Amino acid sequence: MWLYGLHAVAAALGNPNRHRRRLLVTAQGRDALTALRGAEGGPSVQVVERTEIEARLAPGAVHQGVALLADPLAEVPLADICAGAASDARVVILDQATDPRNVGAVLRAAAAFGAAAVIAQSRHAPEATGAMAKAASGALERVPLIRVANLARALEKLKEAEFWCIGLDGGATATIAEALPQGRAALVLGAEGSGLRRLTRETCDELARIPITDTVESLNVATAAAVALYEVARESSN
Numbered sequence: 001m002w003l004y005g006l007h008a009v010a011a012a013l014g015n016p017n018r019h020r021r022r023l024l025v026t027a028q029g030r031d032a033l034t035a036l037r038g039a040e041g042g043p044s045v046q047v048v049e050r051t052e053i054e055a056r057l058a059p060g061a062v063h064q065g066v067a068l069l070a071d072p073l074a075e076v077p078l079a080d081i082c083a084g085a086a087s088d089a090r091v092v093i094l095d096q097a098t099d100p101r102n103v104g105a106v107l108r109a110a111a112a113f114g115a116a117a118v119i120a121q122s123r124h125a126p127e128a129t130g131a132m133a134k135a136a137s138g139a140l141e142r143v144p145l146i147r148v149a150n151l152a153r154a155l156e157k158l159k160e161a162e163f164w165c166i167g168l169d170g171g172a173t174a175t176i177a178e179a180l181p182q183g184r185a186a187l188v189l190g191a192e193g194s195g196l197r198r199l200t201r202e203t204c205d206e207l208a209r210i211p212i213t214d215t216v217e218s219l220n221v222a223t224a225a226a227v228a229l230y231e232v233a234r235e236s237s238n
Contacts, residue, residue, distance in 0.1 A: 002056050003070055003133045004063035010037045011138030012068055018141060022069040024048050024056075029065020043068075057130065072128060076144040078154055081117045082161035085184055090232055091163065093119045093188040095151060095200045097221045100126040103145070104135025105222030106189075111139035113229035119154060119186075122147040155203045158186050167196050167204035168228060170218055176231045179208035187228050189221050 003012050010033060012018045020043045025033060027047055053067045081091065092110050097103050103118070103126060110118050125147060126132060133140045148154040155165050164181040167188040172179075176187075188204055190196035195218075201207065210219065210227050219227065 001070060001072060001128075002067050002130050004053070004057055004061055004067040004130050005134040005137075006032055006036055006064045006066055007137040008130075008133040008140070009033065009066045009068045011141040012070055012133070013037065015073075015141040018073060019071040020068055021071070022046070024053050024067045024069075026050050026053070026065035029063075032064065033066050061130065062134065073140075076117070076146055078119065078146050078148055078157055081119075081144065081146065082157060082163075085116055085161060085163075087183055088236060089116045089163070089184045090229065091115055091117045091119060091158070091186045092225055092229070093151065093155070093158075093165075093186055094125060094221065095121070095188060095190045095196050096124040097189070097191060098124065098126060100129050100132035101135040102220060102222045104132040104137075104140065106225045107132075107136040107139040107143050107145060109222065109226035109229050110143045111136075112226075113233045115143060115229060117144045117146050119146045119148060119151075121151045121154075122149055152199050152203045155186070155188070155200070158184075159205070164206070165204045167201055167207045168210065168224060169196060169201070169207040170209050170212075172207035172209040174206065174208045175211055176208045176228055177235050179206045180232060180235050185232065187225070187232070189224055189228070191221065 023043045023045050053063050163184040163186045165186045166179050
C-alpha cells in the first residue's frame with residue numbers, strides 16, 4: 001500500500017512494526033520530511049518529480065511531496081487489548097463507519113486522548129488505506145485499528161475484561177459525564193444519521209448523549225468521537 005503525506009509517512013518511517021519498501025519524495029518533500037523527523041533511518045530515498053508520485057496515488061491525493069510503499073500493519077487481536085488494558089483504559093468502537101477519512105480522524109482523536117484502540121466490524125469498515133493514514137496524521141501507526149467479525153460479541157468480550165460499554169445516542173437521558181465509570185470504558189459510536197444498530201445498542205451497558213443544541217441533529221462520527229474522548233479525559237482528570 002502507498003502511504004502519503006508528511007505526518008503519515010514520518011510516523012510510518014518511525015514505526016518499527018511497519019515494513020517499508022520504497023520512499024519517493026520530491027526535492028521539497030525530502031527537505032520537509034527531514035525537518036520533521038531528522039536524518040533517521042529508513043528505506044533509501046528516491047527523489048522524483050511530483051508526477052511520478054501522483055501516478056501511484058488516487059486522483060487528488062494530497063501527498064505533500066512524499067509517498068511510502070509499505071506493507072500493511074499486522075492486526076492486533078482484541079484479546080491483547082483486553083489482557084493488556086490499564087485499569088482506566090478507553091477504547092472507541094465504530095458501528096458501521098464506512099468512510100476511511102472519518103475512521104482516520106477517529107484514530108487521530110484516539111491518539112490525542114490516549115485511547116488504547118479503535119475497534120470496527122470487518123464487513124462494515126474500510127481497509128487501512130493511504131487515505132485513512134493521511135486523515136489519521138500518523139495515528140494509524142500509534143493506535144491499533146482492530147477489525148472484528150461480530151461487534152456484539154466483541155462488546156461482550158470487552159465486558160468480560162471489565163469495560164463499561166457506553167453507546168452514544170442523541171436521545172439518551174444520561175450525558176457521557178454521568179455514564180462514565182471509574183474504571184475501563186468503551187465508547188460505542190454509530191454512523192451519522194442511522195446511529196447504532198439495534199443489537200449493538202442492546203449490548204451496550206448504558207446509553208449516553210453528547211449535550212448539543214437543537215440547531216443540529218447530530219455530529220459526524222469523527223467529531224463525536226473527539227468530543228466524547230475529551231469529555232472522558234476531562235472527567236478523569238477531576
